[in-house]
Amino acid sequence: MPTPVNHTSVSPDGRRLAAVGDSNEVFLVNISNSGEYSRDSTFGTTNDGGFSCAWNQSSDKLACATQDGYVCVWDVRQQDKCARIPSTQESLGSKGAVRCVKFSPSGSMDLLIFSEHVNYFNVVDARTFDQRQSIRLNPGHQDEHISGLCFTADSKQVFVGLESGILEYDVFTKARRMFASGAFV
Secondary structure (H helix, E strand, O other): OOOOEEEEEEOOOOOEEEEEEOOOEEEEEEEOOOOOEEEEEEEEOOOOOEEEEEEOOOOOEEEEEEOOOEEEEEEOOOOEEEEEEEOOOHHHHHHHOEEEEEEOOOOOOOEEEEEEOEOEEEEEEOOOOOOEEEEEOOOOOOOOEEEEEEEOOOOOEEEEEEOOEEEEEEOOHHHHHOOOOOOOO
């Protein structure tokens, strides 16, 4: 890769690898059946480097978390950017840097979660990318650094890692399956 790499992610179907690093580019690599790697394409994000990337369960959408406070999502079949989602603190510099991004692993949920450097994690409707719930992890004026986040395998819970411990949130699965609008967690 032409830049130091911060994170890689293999698509669930095992056919592609995405890599992000200290540039504003996402590198897409094809993986052959024999295990050979060949560079496919490069996507531009925003103005800064990428911290993490993630694939949706059907391997057709790729998301990237950026230092300057955005999640960029592409439909890799057409190589189109389908969303550019700002963090809640995007205007506050490093506080709003998006550190970790994940798609729900269960097909019926279609959610995207991402953490900001401090205080917030966000849950986004991954069907349309136009609905979002931002959750502040601690009230008040004290910053809480987020070390990571993930879904359970069935997408029914979200775990958020902090310096002080791990928080668990339930996903409102029944409402989500009925295409409800409102809170996700």
